[in-house]
Amino acid sequence: MANPYRGEVCLTVDGVDCAMRLSLGALAQLEVRLGAEGLLPLIERFETGQFKADDLIALLWAGLSAAGWAGSEADLSKAEIAGGPMVAARCAAQLLRLTFTLPESGDD
Template sequence: MANPWAGEVALVVDDQRRVMKLTLGALAELEAALGADSLVALVERFESGRFAARDVLLLLAAGLRGGGWAGAASDLAQADIAGGPVGAARAAAELLARAFALPGEGHGEGGA
């Protein structure tokens, strides 16, 4: 089970429930892959709705790797994600929000 207090978010990929978490290493990898100038720029990109499907895919892949998954974004691109593109975008937004939430903020299941 995903622990929202630890910044974890669940995602069902190919009918397997997985836990995502943005570790510092996953965030650094994500910054580089997305060409973001900073973590703040990355968050602002998602908050403003200026993200692309590639951004969501890379964010989910980084979160999955932070949760112990050994796959790559290319593997995830071929996978079936529960909820389709909308479910993937929601999970990505929740993952990003939980990674930067202060204690006591936005840790409830189902959204921030």
């Protein structure tokens, strides 16, 4: 079960509920992987909907791997995400939000 107070979000990958969270190391790797000029441009890319599918996979993989998921980005790109791309994007947005804020009461 994901703990939103730790910045965790649950994503169901190939039928398995997996926690995601973004550590500082995961964020640093994500910046490099996506060619972002810092965290703010990276967050803005997702907030404004200017992200690509590859960006989404990279963000989800960073969150999964920081929480202990053993698969690769290639594994994730072939995996079935419960709810499809819309749920994946929603989970990615929630992951970014919880990484930098506390969850709202009654949320999650």
